[in-house]
Amino acid sequence: MMQDTRALQVAVVGTGYVGLGTAIMLAYLGHHVVGLDVDENKVAMLRRGQLPIYEPHLDQLMLDSGDRLRWTTSYAEAIPDADVIFICVGTPPLPSGQPNLSYVADAAQSIAGHLNGKLQVVVNKSTVPIGTGDWVARMLEEHAPDYHEGRYLVVSNPEFLREGTAMHDSLYPDRIVLGSDSPVGIAQLVRLYEPLLDQSFEAPGYVPRPAGYTRPELVTTSLSSAEMIKYAANAFLALKISFANEIAGLCEWVDADIAEVTRGIGHDQRIGPRFLEAGAGWGGSCFGKDTSALISIGREYGYDMPILAAAVEINRRQRQLVITKLQQHLHRLKGKRVAVLGMAFKPNTDDLRDSPAHDCIARLGELGVQVVAHDPIAMPRAREEWRHLRYHEAASAEAALHGADAAIIMTEWNEYRQLDWAGALRRMRNPLVIDTRRVITAALPVGTVEQIGKRAPGVLVHEASA
Structure with a gap:
């Protein structure tokens, strides 16, 4: 002190x-x-x-x-x-x-x-x-x-x-x-x-x-430069994430793995490894708000900011990509039961602002899906802030997965990394996981795990029980 x-x-x-x-x-x-x-x-x-x-x-x-x-x-x-x-x-x-x-x-x-x-x-x-x-x-x-x-x-x-x-x-x-x-x-x-x-x-x-x-x-700097530093820093981090997501899309076409690609470029000191994780896109209270604010400020002066606008569009596309991947496997979603694991926009917080999980749950509801959601921390806050969404709470990740036709991992909580995935997949009706955060790292003896920026594997042995 x-x-x-x-x-x-x-x-x-x-x-x-x-x-x-x-x-x-x-x-x-x-x-x-x-x-x-x-x-x-x-x-x-x-x-x-x-x-x-x-x-x-x-x-x-x-x-x-x-x-x-x-x-x-x-x-x-x-x-x-x-x-x-x-x-x-x-x-x-x-x-x-x-x-x-x-x-x-x-x-x-x-x-x-x-x-x-x-x-x-x-x-x-x-x-x-x-x-x-x-x-x-x-x-x-x-x-x-x-x-x-x-x-x-x-x-x-x-x-x-x-x-x-x-x-x-x-x-x-x-x-x-x-x-x-x-x-x-x-x-x-x-x-x-x-x-x-x-x-x-x-x-x-x-x-x-x-x-x-x-x-x-x-x-130490001027008032206006300090204000710009904050916006520019957040906008650049948002750009890095959107860049990784754009490269991830191409990786799936050419049979490359985005995790290996970003590891390779991240060792370049001019680039660095942080904020190059491909996934369901950025959320939270800062990136979306600050990129939109910079674009709006530029518009006031007649100054276009196409790179930032593209970053925002790529982020919007990533949220739909999660649903598209689910449709490619299940084809018809109406009446299906889907587990959504993770509601906060990132782990170790209960902040739900602009969370990708929100848009995922909302879209699934529009498509007639029965959503069962779980989050280790954010569920009490979601009861207040997400009353407009239709979903059921699960007491645990295992309970959410039981009998599900598919699961989507939206937040990389350690609890999900440590889950017995082989056992959990066997208790699903259909052992399919769309893992948007690279939570599952080990090969599993059953089911299909699809990840962003990696070519989808063939369906493995189907041994699930209802």
Whole structure:
């Protein structure tokens, strides 16, 4: 922990995935943090020590933050004493593809009304369009009751966390990006992140410091460049995934294996191995929203972005490809029972936003399929957020597979990797698995396992029992 003389008073507005991780991490580092949300039920949960989301080790880090962390619904309680104020509210996409900034506007205006005249830095942590930092600065100027020029500073500090490994990414980041036109604002954020920049904090045993890790890069730049860095990073990662999926389609025609191809090109240091996994396409709250936002921003200036548009189209095609593969094997889907394993958009999270499994279940329902779904973590959240879909829950992966005409693996949970697949396939009515995430790695004595980017094998011995 840092010495208390270096501790800052911090307010974090918004307790979603980004806000919770930011608040808990900063409190663990020794700062005094107030997390603020207008949702009274969510704040009540947090005050009881309960998290409204699932993220590995986040609950442990919150417990270790002790009394340096508290929660409120009151701007009057959180803002006046804060040295640094983070805006971590949602920016969901509008039908046009542009992000909805109404939550950012509400937060900025509410913050402005409670600033107290001392030096206070307002940090845009939410993913926002280029120019939003200037827009927030104008709102502070217009709505602060006693505006002081040079006292209320705006800094862009985009987050680069991966859900499922957010605590590791928070404590041991690749880089910290700070964008502002104010050197004073940058200096205050450097002070805030000093324990991370120096790696002077005691690493928790449940999220150990990686071997060979030294310190993150500090990138200081302008407001607009920092905002563009966030969009460009996510867009490039989405491009890598869509590229791998496009090559995977050709691999199936020429009898190549996409896993071997990406392993071969990934050793090229100019390319790297990460985000080259072919499958059912990307999902989550970032890639789709951010690529659409960049395309929309370009459209405002009459600037086409055909590469990004192609990445979005390939991702849409991958979701239909899963259904096409199923139809190629079963031909008629109406009345069939299909197990869908995995509902969250990736493992180690319960986040269902833009999950490929959602589109898969929805399309299967339209085709008259009886869907039985399972996820180790995300089923309780799906009961609330996927009420519009028709499916039955299974208590386990084995229960979902029993008597099924086919199975689709949509999320690469370790639970599915460790499953006795040979035994499970024998209990299916028809032992067919569309494995979109390369979960099954060993040859099986029964059934057919088809994977993305690999020529479909011939049907093996059919020994399934009803």
